[in-house]
Amino acid sequence: MPEGHTLHRLARQQTVLFAGRPVRVSSPQGRFAAGAELLDGRVLDRSTAYGKHLFGAFGGDVVHVHLGLYGTFTTGTGVPPAPKGALRMRWEGDGPDGGGVWTDLRGATACEVLTRPEVTAILDRLGPDPLRRGADGGRAYRRIAKSRTPVGALLMDQSVLAGVGNVYRAELLFRHRVSPFRPGHALAEDEWARMWADLVVLMRAGVKLGRIVTTLPADRARRRGPVDLADAHYVYRRTGLPCRICGTEVRTEEMVGRNLYWCPVCQAV
Structure with a gap:
């Protein structure tokens, strides 16, 4: 989608x-x-x-x-x-x-x-959209902080946060070393503030590029030139491949009807 x-x-x-x-x-x-x-x-x-x-x-x-x-x-x-x-x-x-x-x-x-x-x-009916000028990320956090639902599911709930789908979910959680299975109420406010700021930057870059690139240059096999698909993401659609940071195999399972991708070591519960 x-x-x-x-x-x-x-x-x-x-x-x-x-x-x-x-x-x-x-x-x-x-x-x-x-x-x-x-x-x-x-x-x-x-x-x-x-x-x-x-x-x-x-x-x-x-x-x-x-x-x-x-x-x-x-x-x-x-x-x-x-x-x-x-x-x-x-x-x-x-x-x-x-x-x-x-x-x-x-x-x-x-x-x-x-x-x-x-x-x-x-x-x-929608939560804040990170790409809208003046969007209030705190409004999303107030919903997240009251919920026992895993944060990996909350990020896909458009009434909590509008515009985030499967790729941004997986990549944002990895970039901040947050387990997708952590209950929303266990996510600290300062953690969310950093995640929201990062999401704004990533999604604005997505508008400019016309694609989602979430990896840092230092974590890519090819560090110069255009980013190819194999280097664009940390965990999304990398099931069974080694984590770019720790080498553990990336895992996948279904969450809220979509395949979830994460590193069990970097994103330990």
């Missing part, structure tokens, strides 16, 4: 390409036909993201997209390709340089038109 940095990157891209100009909206698949008819030809004010939710504002009406596990946007310039398969929503417009631009949405869990109050209702 795309994590928060992906949605913020998409919001920036859509705002640059489409905002301030009329957008031709269609639904070749037909599942979004009513919404497309309502929005077709209207001006996009801007696109924004909060956690794993994307919002495209057309005046008082807002397109809400949640990509879920399989949703993707494909974007291009010039004439868009002929629609094929389950193409939920297509935007077409004149880009900032006057040339044609388009973006296609497929496979999303949610694609719907909401009113402003309905958008507010979604935001009210």
